[in-house]
Amino acid sequence: MRYISTRGEAPALGFEDVLLTGLATDGGLYVPESLPHFSLEEIRSWRGLSYSELAFNVMHPFVDDAIPADDFRKMLDETYAVFSHQAVAPLVQLDSNEWVMELFRGPTLAFKDFALQLLGRLLDYVLEKRKQHVVIMGATSGDTGSAAIEGCRRCEHVDIFILHPHERVSEVQRRQMTTVKGDNIHNIAVRGNFDDCQRMVKESFGNQGFLGGKTQLAAVNSINWARIMAQIVYYFQASLALGGPDRSMAFSVPTGNFGDIFAGYLAKKMGLPISQLVIATNRNDILHRFMSGNQYEQHQLEHTLSPSMDIMVSSNFERLLFDLHGRDGQAVKTLLENAAKGPVSIEDYRWKHARKLFDSDAVDDKGTCDTIREIQEQNEYLLDPHTAIGVRAARNCRRDSSVPMITLGTAHPAKFPDAIAESGVSVRPQLPAHMADLFEREERYTVLDNNIAGVQEFITKHWKNA
């Protein structure tokens, strides 16, 4: 399988290089040159498979011959064995034909574990083979950081630097990152917001000279194709569990960086019958504004009760724009250069096409709290604030009640106790046993100014082989 850049200029790469590269040299994101397509018959034959067997079938075409099939199977078995539920991604029923898929049964309690537990193993496998070392640089609005650290902490060939916005992640999220021991793990709290962190990471990928040519940067953000790839699997899993592919499904996806929902869009293109995909945002609603009015315009970042979605610039949206523009990299490049300067729109027929693919909704903090309370009262089931946004958007946008509506449950409520308290429910979410002593563990992190030179200097001083 070959991968090409959404901006049309960078060289095409194979899976191994895409895994290690992150951002393409032209500033674009890598996407597969062509997608595998599965027939209904083939998908039907996957009923009853374990999660890791299903993951192999869905992902193998993307990995191709970069990793021998037996090695890849073993890696997937190990990856999904660390999840705390036998079904890996269990479904919980809220109402008739309405479900939450719990994607938070991994070690750090958010859906990011599905991809990052695998990514750590993939990286170590490929780096061992190449006798190579990389520096991971990543920005996190909270959950990516801990999942990346947990996924990569045993990697011998990796130093990992995670930037998070200082005092803008929940205490549980921060502690999940800063209490992990390992001399290859470095947490940087930036005096800025998530977009500042993301911008510094992007700029560093664009110009890696500060590393002195001695190593290269690898990405753990969803600009890394391997993350998207791993997230396609659970759409198939949910569908198969509820009678797919012989009936179609609707999904509602809490979204910030457009990664998870983009994976759903790909699942559909790969042959899975999906009749509705709902983009669920919080008040940082650039995607919802685009879908409703064909205006792609950055607004001031707002801090909400769903911090993992407090994102102004939605990186992976570029991957969709590439498809909407008939895979014309030049058109995407021009559009995004203009978008950096002010509001942009796309041609009306392209936008109408986007509206056929997605519905959207934006849910504010009040709507989030109301939904947490409502579901707790009706179902005695506690939603985290991100999942609550998904459930609310699912109900607001639903088109056909005979189609199962599945909201992706992106995080465990115990990650966001303050939001739960604010919603007014009296139950307190409990951390699972393996994290019960989180508040006693020693933390390690460095606070730095919102200044790229200082961050890069910190990295060059601290990576292992420096």
Ligand SMILES: *Cc1c(COP(=O)(O)O)cnc(C)c1O
């Ligand atoms: C990362 C995250 C999201 C947003 O996912 P994207 O792939 O960035 O759209 C939503 N909810 C939670 C809990 C997250 O950690």
